[in-house]
Amino acid sequence: MSVDAFTVLAEPTRRLILGRLLEDESGVNELVEALDISQPRVSKQLKVLREAGFVTCRTEAQRRIYRIQPGPFQALDDWLQPYRALWDRHLDALERHLDNLE
Structure with missing residues (x-):
């Protein structure tokens, strides 16, 4: 996974375009x-x-006509997985703590 993916997604207009393309493929004029x-x-x-x-x-x-390609998003998801697991562990610990307070 390259840091270039994060650079690409850092630009707000690109994220808007991707959000629109997530709904359906579109031509330039439709996006405009x-x-x-x-x-x-x-x-x-x-x-x-x-x-x-x-x-x-x-x-x-x-x-x-433009459409989203899932490949780069899968690479991002793969890169984020260890961080997601970290949050899951912390949330599980919080849940146990709250259960003990009851």
Whole structure:
């Protein structure tokens, strides 16, 4: 898992785009309208997301349709798993402590 994934996701516009693409695949103009962001900015961020492997693009007539690629998200999830386990242990300990107070 590369730190580059975190750099890609650090940009708020990219996260907005990914959030919209999570609902359904979309063309650039649909993203511009839905997110109220300029077309050049959306296109620039889609390029970064595509180059990082977070989205793929297919051409349909004159339109480019973007969709999320799950691979990078799985890599992020794998990286986060030990931290999730740490929180689970702490929450379990808190639950035991609260049970003992009753």
